Amino acid sequence: MGKTKKKSGEWIQRFGKAAIIAHWVHAAAFFTLAATGLVIFAPSFSFLAAVFGGMQGVRLVHRVMAVLFIIAPVVSLMANPKGFKTWWKDITTWGRNETDFLKAFPKELFGYHVEMPPQSQFNAGEKINSLLQLFGCTMLALTGLVIWFKQFFPVGLVQWALPLHDLFFIINFCAALGHVYMACGLPSTRHAINGMLSGYVKEDWVKHHYPLWLKQMKEERN
């Protein structure tokens, strides 16, 4: 990462191939899991069962997608452990800039001009989303496996796995809604989607949103 590439102006690579593929496989699995899960989670979405050919179809699709959901991030971790480490290091670094970012963010969200504190490769909001997804997806996978193979677990554990599976679904689903909106909808941040499509984002945009990352890349190059 950190290479530049001529397109219209300078473009900077933000994500590698492995991360992009893993992200989209994981995202597709996540939303299919959500659609199949909603059938049981909320009776008003029961009609979705017909899309998958009834409850038996829902069950099968939910399990197949669960496997992809678990495999995608694991494979990407193994394919690029260094990139994963860089990401992990960045999202677990928290300081004054991050706290100030969260304080200023509501104004930016509603379209008011505001000076945002300088951010590293990932801003404070992205860091929170990353941590939520990492923890939440692990919990969804673990509780899901307990529910799937319930005959091998004590009934008390299954009784807690069911509500926790719901809880982490709610949290992760809401985080994902916000994530999609900010990546594709919110005018000040929607350029970010390019990073997950081609892997590259404009240098101008990086200068404005992630100056510390740019500084870090320049230092590394020198």
Add this chain to the structure above:
Amino acid sequence: MTRLSKFIDTSKCTACRGCQTACKSWNELPAEILEFKGSLQTHTDTSPDTFTYVQMLERFESAQHDWFFMKRQCMHCTDAACIKVCPEKAISRTESGAVVRDYDKCMGCNYCAQYCPFGIPKIKDDKKMFKCHLCSDRVSNNLKPACAKTCATGAIQFGPRDEMLKAAQDRLAVIQKKYTNANLYGLDSQFLDGTNVFYLLLEKPEFYGLPEKPEIPTSAGVWKDVIQPLGKLLPIGVIGTIAASAFMNRVNAVKGSENKSVKGKGGDING
């Protein structure tokens, strides 16, 4: 409608198992071919095809042999865990107090089976839950449940709860002279606001493998009262915020283009 209860007097049961047969007959359930386990007891658990079975326990004490028979079935709890956890609202209570499942609404999710303190509901082929429905079809036509109708010794009685309780208390006073541990199981004051199938037991509940104080698991309450409401509120809050954000961004963008002197986004990056 008055609350109708089933009183099972285990002291009168002879394990003839007419109730098992009557139940299969009325509900058109097939016989199950099971493995012989060295006991006279035919079934060891309920199943989608077996709503009730007679549990048979033996005791040898001071050179005396004694049988303890207990007809097992759904207890029809007033505060029922299965009703609480069913995500499709497929399980409900009838006016007379029976806990019944709506065939069309049931999705076979298995939650009721996981949370029932008595382990009664069973799912057929991952599709539909089956259990005793206290012959709600018969009862709504002023008939007794099939098992109560067929019981030859009067061990299964069915009628208004007050009358059943009175009969149970009178009988308990007699039985306690011989079985000092005899007790009534399923009264309103004991657990789950009472069960509409209640027993006169000759021994303590543990002897039969029954929970002494069955309760709805805490996890079921957390799920229903905290997590599920959160599941409605949080997504609505997030979607509302996104809609407000999209609207405000449009409003502010229009304002910005009307007043060109205002510095646009991304102007000052070193501040």
